[in-house]
Amino acid sequence: MRYFRLFAAAVMAFVVLESWAVDIIPTPLKYEKRNGVFTILTTTKITHYQGLRSSANYLAEHLPLQIREYNGASAGDIVLSTNKNLSEEEYFLDISQQGITIEGGSAAGLHNGIETLLQLLPSTVYSGDVALPAMLTACHIEDRPRFEYRGFMLDVCRTWMDKEKVKRFISNLAHHKINHLHLHLSDDEGWRVEIKSHPELAEVGGFRGVDSPVAARYGRWDEHYGGYYTHEDIREIVAYAAERNIEIIPEIDLPGHSHNLARVRPEVLCNYTPGLKASDGYDTRSVMCVAKEENYALLEDVIRELSELFPSPYIHIGGDEVSTSQWERCPDCQALMRREGMSEARELQDYFTRRVAAIVEKYGKHPGVWNEAARGNALPQGALVYGWESVKACQDATSKGYRTVVMPGEYFYFDMRQSRREEGHDWAAIFDAKKPLSFGFEKFTDEQMAHVAGVQASFFSEAYISRLEYDYDFLYYQTYPRICALSEVAWCGRGAEWEEFYARLKNSHYSRMVAMGIDFRLFPPTVNYKDGVLTASTDDRSHIYYTILGEQGEQLYTQPIRTDHPERYAFLTRSGGAHSPEAGVAKRFSRLQPKVKITSSITESERFPYSNAEGYGRISRTSRTGRDGDWILYTFEQAVECRRLEVRTGNLQLPRYIFNAGYMEVSYDGKTFTRVGELKNGGAAIDNPKRAIKAVRVVCTESGNGADFVTVQEPMVFPIL
Numbered sequence: 001m002r003y004f005r006l007f008a009a010a011v012m013a014f015v016v017l018e019s020w021a022v023d024i025i026p027t028p029l030k031y032e033k034r035n036g037v038f039t040i041l042t043t044t045k046i047t048h049y050q051g052l053r054s055s056a057n058y059l060a061e062h063l064p065l066q067i068r069e070y071n072g073a074s075a076g077d078i079v080l081s082t083n084k085n086l087s088e089e090e091y092f093l094d095i096s097q098q099g100i101t102i103e104g105g106s107a108a109g110l111h112n113g114i115e116t117l118l119q120l121l122p123s124t125v126y127s128g129d130v131a132l133p134a135m136l137t138a139c140h141i142e143d144r145p146r147f148e149y150r151g152f153m154l155d156v157c158r159t160w161m162d163k164e165k166v167k168r169f170i171s172n173l174a175h176h177k178i179n180h181l182h183l184h185l186s187d188d189e190g191w192r193v194e195i196k197s198h199p200e201l202a203e204v205g206g207f208r209g210v211d212s213p214v215a216a217r218y219g220r221w222d223e224h225y226g227g228y229y230t231h232e233d234i235r236e237i238v239a240y241a242a243e244r245n246i247e248i249i250p251e252i253d254l255p256g257h258s259h260n261l262a263r264v265r266p267e268v269l270c271n272y273t274p275g276l277k278a279s280d281g282y283d284t285r286s287v288m289c290v291a292k293e294e295n296y297a298l299l300e301d302v303i304r305e306l307s308e309l310f311p312s313p314y315i316h317i318g319g320d321e322v323s324t325s326q327w328e329r330c331p332d333c334q335a336l337m338r339r340e341g342m343s344e345a346r347e348l349q350d351y352f353t354r355r356v357a358a359i360v361e362k363y364g365k366h367p368g369v370w371n372e373a374a375r376g377n378a379l380p381q382g383a384l385v386y387g388w389e390s391v392k393a394c395q396d397a398t399s400k401g402y403r404t405v406v407m408p409g410e411y412f413y414f415d416m417r418q419s420r421r422e423e424g425h426d427w428a429a430i431f432d433a434k435k436p437l438s439f440g441f442e443k444f445t446d447e448q449m450a451h452v453a454g455v456q457a458s459f460f461s462e463a464y465i466s467r468l469e470y471d472y473d474f475l476y477y478q479t480y481p482r483i484c485a486l487s488e489v490a491w492c493g494r495g496a497e498w499e500e501f502y503a504r505l506k507n508s509h510y511s512r513m514v515a516m517g518i519d520f521r522l523f524p525p526t527v528n529y530k531d532g533v534l535t536a537s538t539d540d541r542s543h544i545y546y547t548i549l550g551e552q553g554e555q556l557y558t559q560p561i562r563t564d565h566p567e568r569y570a571f572l573t574r575s576g577g578a579h580s581p582e583a584g585v586a587k588r589f590s591r592l593q594p595k596v597k598i599t600s601s602i603t604e605s606e607r608f609p610y611s612n613a614e615g616y617g618r619i620s621r622t623s624r625t626g627r628d629g630d631w632i633l634y635t636f637e638q639a640v641e642c643r644r645l646e647v648r649t650g651n652l653q654l655p656r657y658i659f660n661a662g663y664m665e666v667s668y669d670g671k672t673f674t675r676v677g678e679l680k681n682g683g684a685a686i687d688n689p690k691r692a693i694k695a696v697r698v699v700c701t702e703s704g705n706g707a708d709f710v711t712v713q714e715p716m717v718f719p720i721l
């Protein structure tokens with residue numbers, strides 16, 4: 001017997017090395033291949049022990065088999081049970097010739113086991129049309145997560161996402177064993193949850209633009225745009241998530257990021273006359289007054305309702321990016337500082353955090369906060385800190401003994417763009433799925449690790465709203481396969497070697513995501529030009545397509561292309577709803593930088609003069625917001641021949657600090673101008689101009705943009721190729 005065990009252990013060690021062949025994401029702790037197969041037939045039953053009907057239902061949604069409760073016999077079935085000897089999220093999955101058993105430490109562990117079983121089945125389980133019989137290789141899996149918190153934060157404020165969209169997102173998170181969804185429900189641009197005691201918060205603050213007191217921002221300028229979740233919607237989302245082992249943590253972002261709240265309830269602001277002149281008659285303040293007792297009464301009403309709606313033990317109360325400038329000018333906040341013996345305005349944030357945390361605790365919950373709120377000494381020990389600013393911010397929170405969710409932006413902000421020419425932000429970093437996969441806890445001491453609750457990624461949605469009409473879903477392009485990498489790190493407690501992980505993606509997980517209907521991002525094809533021949537290749541079995549400048553449509557790439565003009569070609573790959581960014585020879589993506597003079601009806605900002613954008617490399621700004629009739633003029637020293645000329649106000653990646661409406665004119669002689677297009681999201685372009693362009697003018701037709709200035713980008717001039 002003993003010898004047999006030793007022998008079996010040696011064989012097992014060997015097959016464990018082979019375990020990657022099954023391509024499970026995230027990697028299970030222990031996988032042993034066994035001899036034989038089990039075939040799931042249309043007559044196979046899902047048998048569940050008492051109380052596990054909803055787990056059986058969940059499995060049957062993907063694998064449409066008859067369900068029955070265990071009554072003593074289960075040979076040949078898929079048997080779902082719990083095992084008290086396992087930890088809550090742990091599971092054993094056993095596939096033998098006799099049947100399949102999944103034992104979970106609880107329904108949560110069982111869910112994890114079911115997700116693993118789904119990955120062992122043909123990928124069509126995710127599209128609801130799995131073909132039976134399906135044959136499974138026998139195996140035994142023992143698995144549990146390294147971290148109890150595996151999260152994702154979705155910003156539904158900047159871009160409104162309705163109930164169905166959120167449920168679909170939850171469903172896909174669940175397939176990656178993510179178990180927390182942090183819903184960012186209030187921010188400067190939206191309030192997304194019904195509050196019955198203060199219905200105006202959502203009914204007014206859930207919408208912006210047109211007749212709303214909340215100005216349009218980031219797009220959809222001429223729409224009364226937005227929405228909010230009713231209590232019924234929230235209950236439905238919470239229940240849907242719970243069936244998938246996902247807890248929803250609501251966030252109301254306080255006391256900063258409250259511009260929206262202040263537009264609906266201006267009395268929450270500090271008590272002084274704001275600088276209306278500078279902001280063109282528009283009050284841009286966004287921080288709640290700390291000294292007003294009425295504010296705490298309002299927040300108590302909100303927190304009481306949230307505590308009833310969301311079963312999570314946490315309510316996230318924000319605390320990030322709080323400017324103290326308004327408190328410094330407020331006589332009430334100043335009086336509070338004197339009363340409390342404070343020497344710095346920053347201490348007012350501690351005061352606020354302490355007060356609001358106490359309200360959260362009064363309703364039986366713990367506060368969640370962004371890491372800035374953990375810097376002082378205001379947080380109760382039961383708080384959950386979300387470290388977003390840096391790895392160090394996460395370490396600091398753990399060193400103070402707080403349970404900490406690790407989510408530094410440079411690894412886990414999936415609104416960052418994935419390569420230099422792609423879309424999205426870049427302020428934290430530019431990175432693809434390799435970066436989150438490389439995340440390790442090397443810098444954390446054992447003591448600090450003891451306080452790490454887990455890992456989370458996020459998607460802030462400022463850049464999403466102006467891309468909603470794309471023919472693919474930008475949310476999914478930004479988040480997958482980066483969420484696959486998050487899943488690996490959060491479940492295993494460490495990343496994996498990229499080549500090994502990428503093999504799992506290519507061999508199996510890409511087709512699962514196609515079946516899930518996810519418009520994920522593929523890696524770009526490799527393009528080479530040699531001896532007059534242009535070749536493109538990909539390593540992931542996707543199809544390669546190409547476009548030729550000046551020609552309509554996309555063609556399937558089937559063989560090398562002989563050409564003297566490789567710069568006219570751009571290649572990308574597609575698979576289901578997934579696609580890659582474009583690739584080609586460097587010249588294909590080059591720009592001209594002709595000498596240009598920028599002038600405007602608005603004087604320039606001292607810090608960001610127009611010479612910045614004239615120098616092609618830095619942004620310029622006006623000294624005030626735009627008004628009807630304002631203009632920005634770009635005059636080229638020599639008229640430029642080009643295939644496209646684009647001018648843009650505002651940020652490059654999102655329409656903010658723009659001329660909200662207006663048009664673009666070009667001049668071929670520098671004197672007479674012809675209108676060539678309307679501004680869309682602050683920018684416009686002319687394609688294939690018939691003559692060399694001497695000057696371009698952007699004219700504003702709407703006053704105000706919700707900010708104190710307009711950003712002026714360098715002209716984007718694309719050469720004739």
Ligand code: ACM
Nearest residue numbers: 320321370388460
């Ligand atoms: C944050 O990104 N301000 C949490």
Ligand code: ZN
Nearest residue numbers: 270289330333
């Ligand atoms: Zn104040």
